[in-house]
Every structure is written in structure tokens, then in C-alpha cells.
Amino acid sequence: MAVWGVVNQKGGVGKTTTAVNVASSLAQLGKRVLLIDCDPQGNATTGFGLEKSSLQATLADVLEEAVESPDSSTVLEQSLHPIGDSLWVIPATLDLAGSEPLLMNAVGKEVILRETLAKIQDRFDWVMLDAPPSLGLLTINVLAASDRVLVPLQCEFYALEGLSQLMKTIEMVRRRINPNLDIAQVLLTMHDGRNRLTQQVADEVVAFFGDKVSSIVIPRNVRLSEAPSFGKPAVELFPDSRGATAYADFVREVMAS
Amino acid sequence: MAVWGVVNQKGGVGKTTTAVNVASSLAQLGKRVLLIDCDPQGNATTGFGLEKSSLQATLADVLEEAVESPDSSTVLEQSLHPIGDSLWVIPATLDLAGSEPLLMNAVGKEVILRETLAKIQDRFDWVMLDAPPSLGLLTINVLAASDRVLVPLQCEFYALEGLSQLMKTIEMVRRRINPNLDIAQVLLTMHDGRNRLTQQVADEVVAFFGDKVSSIVIPRNVRLSEAPSFGKPAVELFPDSRGATAYADFVREVMAS
Numbered sequence: 001m002a003v004w005g006v007v008n009q010k011g012g013v014g015k016t017t018t019a020v021n022v023a024s025s026l027a028q029l030g031k032r033v034l035l036i037d038c039d040p041q042g043n044a045t046t047g048f049g050l051e052k053s054s055l056q057a058t059l060a061d062v063l064e065e066a067v068e069s070p071d072s073s074t075v076l077e078q079s080l081h082p083i084g085d086s087l088w089v090i091p092a093t094l095d096l097a098g099s100e101p102l103l104m105n106a107v108g109k110e111v112i113l114r115e116t117l118a119k120i121q122d123r124f125d126w127v128m129l130d131a132p133p134s135l136g137l138l139t140i141n142v143l144a145a146s147d148r149v150l151v152p153l154q155c156e157f158y159a160l161e162g163l164s165q166l167m168k169t170i171e172m173v174r175r176r177i178n179p180n181l182d183i184a185q186v187l188l189t190m191h192d193g194r195n196r197l198t199q200q201v202a203d204e205v206v207a208f209f210g211d212k213v214s215s216i217v218i219p220r221n222v223r224l225s226e227a228p229s230f231g232k233p234a235v236e237l238f239p240d241s242r243g244a245t246a247y248a249d250f251v252r253e254v255m256a257s
Numbered sequence: 258m259a260v261w262g263v264v265n266q267k268g269g270v271g272k273t274t275t276a277v278n279v280a281s282s283l284a285q286l287g288k289r290v291l292l293i294d295c296d297p298q299g300n301a302t303t304g305f306g307l308e309k310s311s312l313q314a315t316l317a318d319v320l321e322e323a324v325e326s327p328d329s330s331t332v333l334e335q336s337l338h339p340i341g342d343s344l345w346v347i348p349a350t351l352d353l354a355g356s357e358p359l360l361m362n363a364v365g366k367e368v369i370l371r372e373t374l375a376k377i378q379d380r381f382d383w384v385m386l387d388a389p390p391s392l393g394l395l396t397i398n399v400l401a402a403s404d405r406v407l408v409p410l411q412c413e414f415y416a417l418e419g420l421s422q423l424m425k426t427i428e429m430v431r432r433r434i435n436p437n438l439d440i441a442q443v444l445l446t447m448h449d450g451r452n453r454l455t456q457q458v459a460d461e462v463v464a465f466f467g468d469k470v471s472s473i474v475i476p477r478n479v480r481l482s483e484a485p486s487f488g489k490p491a492v493e494l495f496p497d498s499r500g501a502t503a504y505a506d507f508v509r510e511v512m513a514s
């Protein structure tokens with residue numbers, strides 16, 4: 001089971017759009033995929049059309065079960081919402097904002113999510129974790145539970161600024177909590193080739209990360225931002241759009257390596 | 258002294274761009290303006306060209322002084338970095354991420370920033386607070402310290418989803434901590450008139466907020482995202498650009514009402 005955390009503390013860079021479309025593309029290729037929405041905003045939950053008011057159990061419930069009765073997995077089972085044949089989602093609602101204080105006081109507060117994933121180890125080929133725009137305890141849990149980090153990066157000046165901090169945080173987690181953790185890919189998102197700034201930032205990112213920067217670039221494409229209002233990933237709803245084909249190409253590149 | 262919090266927990270909607278350009282426009286009109294960067298990412302600090310490694314004191318230092326020695330304002334004085342004749346910035350670095358745990362244990366943890374602002378009450382006409390993309394304790398401090406909330410809103414589906422939660426949080430702060438708090442304006446940002454989704458979302462926002470939605474709309478304009486790499490607000494660097502003139506028009510509308 002490969003576990004990928006989609007992480008970048010800069011807001012609005014395409015984390016959720018990437019997690020949702022990559023998970024869906026992997027499922028279309030027949031992989032058994034689990035997406036966990038680790039952001040209290042719950043955008044990935046909405047992106048898959050799940051109705052927040054009628055969820056069986058959410059990640060907040062799962063984390064509570066993990067902290068209070070670590071040997072039980074009743075709530076965890078209830079939280080796995082099927083989306084089609086080969087994809088499941090553990091959804092999030094605003095209740096998840098209340099999990100950080102709960103986790104703060106738990107022993108091993110940084111590895112609760114990792115422990116939870118170990119319980120369902122053999123049921124999935126891939127797990128995608130969509131992180132919130134911060135480097136707080138939820139994101140640390142994501143990094144501790146991940147084998148690889150996928151960093152969506154908008155080619156903008158402010159987005160570049162946060163990269164070195166993200167690297168430091170990943171390094172700390174690797175040193176103290178998760179020695180396997182590594183950056184798998186940096187994925188340039190909302191790329192607009194006509195814009196000089198985009199190219200300048202892209203050049204700097206390649207200089208910083210070398211071959212970790214995917215050769216596939218996700219263009220700015222309105223279909224990607226329209227799809228969530230229909231509750232389906234763009235790779236399903238608009239498979240021929242520039243945005244969807246870029247995500248499908250990216251997943252093929254990932255599978256090949 | 259008018260205190261405006263620029264708040265929206267959705268990431269990347271233009272909070273920092275709005276705070277920086279509105280503050281700069283107000284200063285150009287001769288107002289004495291203070292901008293406080295309340296986001297550990299420190300983008301507003303960079304947007305004004307302040308070098309993070311050579312700051313006298315940051316918001317994290319100010320909050321620490323406020324918690325540990327409430328009667329002192331030595332650090333607060335050091336934290337006021339002048340930018341031109343009529344604008345000052347209290348900067349932020351990543352250390353601010355460490356302030357939430359510090360605030361958590363303080364008595365009156367939600368009103369520490371408000372108490373700090375009271376010390377400099379008569380020196381400024383306007384204070385702009387740039388909030389991080391979350392509804393945690395830093396953002397609650399911003400809401401508790403503000404007279405008005407300015408909500409930048411990207412015309413996208415995910416951004417719409419977070420609005421009702423933001424309203425609930427504002428309502429709670431108004432009821433329990435800050436009875437004066439009210440939404441001053443909702444400002445539509447990165448608006449692209451050619452895009453059908455933009456128009457649909459804009460219509461929903463107007464239906465939800467009525468006349469609180471500013472008649473000025475900030476267009477998507479590359480000059481706004483280029484300016485931070487020069488360390489100056491776009492209203493200074495590219496005053497004739499579509500983005501800068503929209504912010505200048507918005508400030509004139511605000512001053513008129």
C-alpha cells in the first residue's frame with residue numbers, strides 16, 4: 001500500500017484538486033484507492049459529491065476512536081464511503097477542527113493517523129491524504145503517515161516563499177517520526193505559459209528540486225474548477241479537458257516510475 | 258481608529274493581496290495606517306519588502322510580551338516597521354506558528370491582540386489585520402480585535418462552501434467576545450468575467466450578502482501577483498494596472514461610505 005500526502009501550507013495551490021483527480025485516475029486504472037480528507041474545510045469530500053449532512057462517520061470520528069479506544073475499528077469501518085467500484089473516501093467536516101485539541105493531549109499525538117492506516121493496510125493499493133493549508137498537527141499526522149509527499153505548487157511568488165519551510169518540516173518529520181518520508185514529486189499547478197512570472201518561478205523550482213519536478217504541468221483550466229460543483233472529479237466529468245488529461249498523464253508517469 | 262480584519266479560512270483567495278493593497282492605498286490618501294501580518298507564512302511582510310532575517314521584532318514577540326508582561330510595550334514599539342511616511346507594518350515570521358500554543362494557555366487567550374492594539378489606539382487611523390487560512394486562535398484574535406471584517410472571496414465553488422462556516426464563526430465571536438463585530442464588505446477577487454462559473458458564484462454571493470458585496474470587483478490581473486517579487490504593493494508599482502486601479506476604486510468606495 002503506497003501512502004501519498006498531498007501537502008503545501010500555502011493556501012489555494014491546488015492540493016484538493018490534485019488529490020481528488022489523482023485518486024480518481026488511479027481508481028480508473030483499477031487500483032483500489034482510499035482518499036482521506038484531512039482538511040476541516042472538507043473540500044475533497046464535496047469534490048466527490050458526498051453530502052456532509054448524511055455521512056456515516058468522518059475523520060474526526062475515526063481519530064476520536066483511535067485516541068479513546070485504540071483497539072477498536074468500528075468507526076473506521078463506518079467512515080469508508082464507497083465512490084464507484086474502486087475508490088473509497090474518509091470524509092471530513094468542520095468537526096475535524098476540534099480534533100487538533102483532542103490530538104494535542106494524546107500520547108504519540110503525531111502518529112495517530114499512521115496507526116489508523118495500519119489497521120486497513122491490506123485493503124488498498126493507494127492512499128491519498130489531502131492536507132489543510134497549515135503546518136499544524138493534522139498536517140504533521142499526514143506527513144507521519146505518508147511514504148511519499150506530493151507537493152502541488154502554484155507558480156507564484158508567495159507560493160515559492162513557503163517551500164523552504166515545508167522542506168524543513170518534512171526533514172524534521174523524517175528525522176524524528178518517519179525515516180522513510182521523501183518527496184515523490186513537485187507538481188506545477190495552474191500553470192499559465194503566457195505569463196512571465198509563471199516561467200520564472202517554474203525555473204526556480206526546477207533549480208531547487210531538479211528531477212523531482214514532474215515533467216507534466218497542470219495548466220490553468222476552468223473545467224478543473226467547475227467539476228466540484230457537480231460533485232465529480234474532472235477526470236470523470238470532463239476527461240478530454242486540458243486539465244483532466246494533464247492529471248491522467250501525471251498518473252501514468254507516476255505508475256511508470 | 259478603524260480596525261479591519263481580512264479573513265477567509267479558504268486558502269489562496271487574495272487575503273494578503275487585499276490587505277497589502279488596501280493598506281497602501283489608504284496610506285496614499287494620507288491616512289496613518291498599520292498593517293499587522295497575522296499569518297505565520299509572512300506573505301504580507303514580504304509583500305512590503307521587509308527582509309525576514311533582519312526584523313527588529315515580530316508579531317510573535319509582541320504576543321509573547323503581551324502574555325508575559327502585559328503592562329510593557331517595549332517590544333510592541335520595536336515591532337512597528339515604517340514603510341514610507343504613513344504606513345507601518347508589524348511583520349510575521351514562522352515563529353508565529355509557535356504563538357498559538359503560547360496563547361492557548363493564557364487567560365483571555367482570544368483577546369490578547371485586542372489588548373495590544375488598545376496600547377497604540379491614538380497613533381493610527383486604520384489598522385489592517387491579514388489572517389491565515391484557518392479558523393484557529395490567531396484568526397479568532399483577529400476577529401476579536403476587529404471592528405469590521407473584510408472578506409475577500411474568490412468566485413469559485415470551493416470558496417463558496419466555506420462562507421457559511423465563516424459566518425457562524427463571526428456570529429460566535431460577536432455574541433461572546435466582540436459585540437461590535439460586523440461584516441463590512443465582501444470583495445470579489447480574481448474575477449474573470451469570461452468564465453461562467455465566476456458569474457454563477459458571484460450571483461450566489463450577492464443573493465447571500467446583498468449590499469455588503471462591494472460593487473467594485475478585483476479582476477484577475479498578473480500585475481497583482483508580480484508586485485510581491487519586487488517587495489512593493491501593486492498600487493505603488495503598477496498604479497495604472499487593472500488590479501491596482503480596482504483596489505484604489507475600492508478604497509475610494511470605502512472612504513465615501
Ligand SMILES: Nc1ncnc2c1ncn2[C@@H]1O[C@H](COP(=O)(O)OP(=O)(O)OP(=O)(O)O)[C@@H](O)[C@H]1O
Binds near residue numbers: 218221
Ligand atoms: N489547474 C487549475 N485550473 C483552474 N482552477 C484550478 C486549478 N486547480 C485548482 N483550481 C481551482 O483553484 C482553487 C484552489 O484550488 P484547491 O482548492 O484545490 O487548492 P488547495 O490548495 O486545496 O486550497 P486550500 O489551501 O484552501 O486547501 C479551487 O477553486 C479550484 O477549483
Ligand SMILES: Nc1ncnc2c1ncn2[C@@H]1O[C@H](COP(=O)(O)OP(=O)(O)OP(=O)(O)O)[C@@H](O)[C@H]1O
Binds near residue numbers: 012269300389475477
Ligand atoms: N486579482 C488577482 N489577480 C491575479 N493574481 C492574484 C490576484 N489576487 C491574488 N493573486 C495571486 O494569487 C495568489 C493567492 O493570493 P494571496 O496569497 O493574496 O491569497 P491569500 O488568501 O492571502 O492566501 P493564503 O490563504 O495562503 O494566505 C498569490 O500568488 C497572489 O499573488
Ligand SMILES: [Mg+2]
Binds near residue numbers: 015016039043131132
Ligand atoms: Mg484543499
Ligand SMILES: [Mg+2]
Binds near residue numbers: 274300
Ligand atoms: Mg495570505
